[in-house]
Amino acid sequence: MTNTINLREMQVNQTGTIRSVRATGELGRRIRDMGLVPNTEIRIVGRAPLKDPVALRLLDFTITLRNNEADFITVEPTGE
Amino acid sequence: MTATITAALAGNPNCGKTTLFNALTGARQHVGNYPGVTVERRSGNVKTDTASLNVVDLPGTYSLTAYSPEELVARDFIVDERPQVVINVLDATSLERNLYLTIQFMELGAPMVLALNMMDAVKKQGKTIDTDKLSTLLGFPVVETVARTGLGKNALVQHAVAFARQKEKSWQPLHISYGPVLDPILNEMEEMIRANGFLDQRFPSRWIALKYLEEDEQVLKLGGGSGSKTHQQLKIIADKAKEKCFTTLEVGPEAVIADFRYGHIASMMKQGVVKGDTTHQRRHLSDKIDRVVTDQFFGPIIMLATLYGIFYITFPIGEIPMGWVEAFFEWLTNAATAIIPESLLQSLVVDGIIGGVGGVMGFVPLIMVMFMAITILEDLGYMARMAYMMDRVLRMFGLHGASLMPFIISGGIPGGCAVPGVMAARTLRSPKEKLATILTAPFMNCGAKVPVFLLLSAAFFPDNAARVMFGITIISWVVALLVAKLLRTTVIKGESTPFVMELPPYRIPTMKGVLIHTWERAWQYMKKAGTVILGISILIWAAMTFPGLPDESAGTFQAQRTAAEATLAAATTDQQRSALEQELMGINNMEAQAALKYSVAGRVGSAFEPVSKLAGFDWRTNIALLGGFAAKEVIVSSLGTAYSMGDVDPEASEGLGARLANDPNWSRATAMSLMIFVLLYAPCFVTVAVIGREASWGWAGFSVVFNTGLAFTLSVIVYHIM
Numbered sequence: 007m008t009n010t011i012n013l014r015e016m017q018v019n020q021t022g023t024i025r026s027v028r029a030t031g032e033l034g035r036r037i038r039d040m041g042l043v044p045n046t047e048i049r050i051v052g053r054a055p056l057k058d059p060v061a062l063r064l065l066d067f068t069i070t071l072r073n074n075e076a077d078f079i080t081v082e083p084t085g086e
Numbered sequence: 087m088t089a090t091i092t093a094a095l096a097g098n099p100n101c102g103k104t105t106l107f108n109a110l111t112g113a114r115q116h117v118g119n120y121p122g123v124t125v126e127r128r129s130g131n132v133k134t135d136t137a138s139l140n141v142v143d144l145p146g147t148y149s150l151t152a153y154s155p156e157e158l159v160a161r162d163f164i165v166d167e168r169p170q171v172v173i174n175v176l177d178a179t180s181l182e183r184n185l186y187l188t189i190q191f192m193e194l195g196a197p198m199v200l201a202l203n204m205m206d207a208v209k210k211q212g213k214t215i216d217t218d219k220l221s222t223l224l225g226f227p228v229v230e231t232v233a234r235t236g237l238g239k240n241a242l243v244q245h246a247v248a249f250a251r252q253k254e255k256s257w258q259p260l261h262i263s264y265g266p267v268l269d270p271i272l273n274e275m276e277e278m279i280r281a282n283g284f285l286d287q288r289f290p291s292r293w294i295a296l297k298y299l300e301e302d303e304q305v306l307k308l309g310g311g312s313g314s315k316t317h318q319q320l321k322i323i324a325d326k327a328k329e330k331c332f333t334t335l336e337v338g339p340e341a342v343i344a345d346f347r348y349g350h351i352a353s354m355m356k357q358g359v360v361k362g363d364t365t366h367q368r369r370h371l372s373d374k375i376d377r378v379v380t381d382q383f384f385g386p387i388i389m390l391a392t393l394y395g396i397f398y399i400t401f402p403i404g405e406i407p408m409g410w411v412e413a414f415f416e417w418l419t420n421a422a423t424a425i426i427p428e429s430l431l432q433s434l435v436v437d438g439i440i441g442g443v444g445g446v447m448g449f450v451p452l453i454m455v456m457f458m459a460i461t462i463l464e465d466l467g468y469m470a471r472m473a474y475m476m477d478r479v480l481r482m483f484g485l486h487g488a489s490l491m492p493f494i495i496s497g498g499i500p501g502g503c504a505v506p507g508v509m510a511a512r513t514l515r516s517p518k519e520k521l522a523t524i525l526t527a528p529f530m531n532c533g534a535k536v537p538v539f540l541l542l543s544a545a546f547f548p549d550n551a552a553r554v555m556f557g558i559t560i561i562s563w564v565v566a567l568l569v570a571k572l573l574r575t576t577v578i579k580g581e582s583t584p585f586v587m588e589l590p591p592y593r594i595p596t597m598k599g600v601l602i603h604t605w606e607r608a609w610q611y612m613k614k615a616g617t618v619i620l621g622i623s624i625l626i627w628a629a630m631t632f633p634g635l636p637d638e639s640a641g642t643f644q645a646q647r648t649a650a651e652a653t654l655a656a657a658t659t660d661q662q663r664s665a666l667e668q669e670l671m672g673i674n675n676m677e678a679q680a681a682l683k684y685s686v687a688g689r690v691g692s693a694f695e696p697v698s699k700l701a702g703f704d705w706r707t708n709i710a711l712l713g714g715f716a717a718k719e720v721i722v723s724s725l726g727t728a729y730s731m732g733d734v735d736p737e738a739s740e741g742l743g744a745r746l747a748n749d750p751n752w753s754r755a756t757a758m759s760l761m762i763f764v765l766l767y768a769p770c771f772v773t774v775a776v777i778g779r780e781a782s783w784g785w786a787g788f789s790v791v792f793n794t795g796l797a798f799t800l801s802v803i804v805y806h807i808m
């Protein structure tokens with residue numbers, strides 16, 4: 007695979023495409039139910055005052071999740 | 087006469103179901119720009135020329151595999167009670183994600199009508215949706231709606247009625263392919279389910295098979311409870327499928343299932359359902375606002391400034407109408423005193439009823455202003471941002487970002503109520519975090535406690551009322567967080583659960599929505615004053631009046647009075663006369679005191695005095711605090727009655743506050759100690775009942791004992807260090 011990074015490592019304003027969601031069980035289901043699935047384009051909107059959680063902009067809506075949940079998601083950043 | 091059709095409103099959180107429900111039924115249920123406002127089902131009626139509908143508003147859910155308790159309410163209703171038609175409400179601005187739930191309804195075979203809501207927002211984004219195409223692709227009627235204005239609601243009802251009649255009793259589940267790995271397994275499972283009549287064919291067999299693969303807790307429990315050996319066999323197959331998925335596809339079956347569902351939706355969308363501009367004006371604006379409002383530096387400052395601002399505006403604004411209401415009740419008191427001759431009846435009407443109810447009503451304007459501020463923040467979408475910013479902090483105390491809403495509703499911004507606050511904790515996934523939230527939310531500064539703080543801060547800390555109120559609110563948060571931490575490290579230990587939440591776009595609150603919601607809250611408060619509080623006030627009045635003084639001591643006072651009156655008649659100088667009048671009043675006072683002390687309430691209050699003295703509370707305060715176990719609203723009025731009944735100085739038309747401030751038994755320390763106690767002691771009866779229902783009766787009992795103990799300890803400390 008090309009250069010994929012962990013969602014946690016993304017900078018504010020960086021964009022990319024989700025390549026894999028490795029969370030299983032309940033968390034995995036929840037993340038997918040809310041629209042975080044492979045091939046989704048995302049942009050990091052910001053991080054909360056204590057750096058956690060992180061807010062992600064998908065095409066049509068914004069989702070927030072904690073860093074330790076973001077760890078399950080790998081993203082291929084769009085070139086810059 | 088046709089039978090009533092049950093229609094359920096279901097869809098993702100925050101897509102406008104309740105707004106639509108209100109538009110359809112004329113109800114005034116709580117709407118807010120926050121995912122997870124509705125936590126209970128609510129029903130209402132709609133009548134058309136040809137049919138009558140029972141419309142049920144459900145909590146929002148992202149999936150039919152429920153995640154949190156409130157989502158379970160929605161899913162159970164659809165799955166178990168099988169409404170004749172499901173009105174699937176979708177936020178058309180994020181159609182794809184919303185269709186994910188639609189697909190699951192289709193797999194269940196539910197007869198559906200789709201309401202594409204928020205079409206106004208879609209237009210603003212410069213997009214159009216080809217509803218006919220969508221309708222053909224899905225095989226269900228699709229209606230465009232704007233729930234806020236009621237646009238499209240009639241068409242929706244017509245479609246729902248027609249559809250319910252035509253499709254009655256035939257649920258036709260959709261089959262979608264889950265790819266070469268899962269399809270054969272699904273077929274095998276389906277076969278087995280059908281052959282054994284597993285779960286009495288209550289659900290489509292493919293749906294059950296899918297739920298076994300997704301490891302749906304509820305369905306597994308249901309299957310396990312059926313005692314059928316098919317359950318074990320299905321589980322074995324599901325486990326094998328899991329292994330196979332991981333070895334061939336590197337993800338679990340639930341991921342494969344989700345991918346194929348989204349794939350199915352994407353293939354529909356590709357046929358040109360949504361057209362137009364994909365740059366989102368509004369979202370750009372929301373993003374820009376968020377850049378400032380949730381900024382790492384400005385975010386917390388804006389949050390605190392907002393909260394302080396609310397205090398700063400509420401008090402001056404609230405005070406004006408509060409003066410009117412107070413003047414009205416004063417007039418009423420005088421009128422009643424003049425009309426009704428001095429008797430038990432007068433005392434009942436003046437002290438018991440007007441005093442009790444009026445004492446509470448006086449605060450309605452203030453509660454309204456506070457509540458309006460909360461409503462505006464909620465409608466804007468700011469609460470969701472607060473939950474997002476506070477998650478990290480709340481987590482340190484064993485709570486969760488989603489605990490924020492229950493706290494705020496309970497009075498985290500003063501004026502709330504713990505009853506809906508405790509209910510709001512249903513949005514929490516983990517029972518442990520939910521329990522910790524439920525047990526600590528009642529510490530918040532609810533609308534019934536506010537009057538006590540206002541009274542005492544105005545009397546003992548004049549000029550600083552708003553600041554004292556702010557301080558009390560901060561204390562309530564600190565105590566709630568610390569107690570949560572204590573509970574989460576001792577009796578309710580457990581892992582924290584994920585925080586995956588949607589941040590809704592900022593929306594301009596509608597005037598109508600804000601007014602209706604504020605009025606609803608005020609009306610609830612007034613209704614309570616007119617019913618529960620009235621009843622308790624009368625009871626407390628009776629307890630403070632009966633039994634009357636025994637004849638002999640009443641006789642002693644009478645004799646003293648007669649003697650004093652005789653001397654008064656014989657007095658010659660003005661000086662002598664006024665001294666004697668003083669004496670006479672003193673006798674009356676002593677009699678009233680003695681009578682109050684002799685009454686049931688007086689005796690109970692006195693019995694507690696040796697202990698309560700430690701915190702500075704005299705027996706009269708004890709009476710009020712005991713009343714407060716039932717409802718905190720009665721504290722101020724009982725205090726008023728206790729002090730006016732035991733003190734009949736006709737010139738003391740001064741308010742209760744001034745009377746307390748002049749009372750030698752009261753000091754700033756007493757006031758502070760009482761405020762702390764009232765803030766923290768046992769939740770009111772109704773809250774205790776809700777805790778009992780949402781958690782358990784054991785925990786409800788715990789909250790009464792623990793909170794009272796904690797409150798008393800802290801009060802004693804405060805009383806002694808002040």
Ligand SMILES: Nc1nc2c(ncn2[C@@H]2O[C@H](COP(=O)(O)OP(=O)(O)OP(=O)(O)O)[C@@H](O)[C@H]2O)c(=O)[nH]1
Nearest residue numbers: 099100101102103104105118122123124146232233
């Ligand atoms: N622009 C626009 N806003 C809407 C429309 N319908 C609802 N809203 C707003 O969307 C927000 C959510 O509305 P609710 O009715 O509370 O949503 P819900 O689906 O009941 O939400 P939950 O109970 O949390 O699942 C509120 O701020 C509404 O004012 C609409 O048609 N257009």
Ligand SMILES: [Mg+2]
Nearest residue numbers: 103104123124
């Ligand atoms: Mg709702």
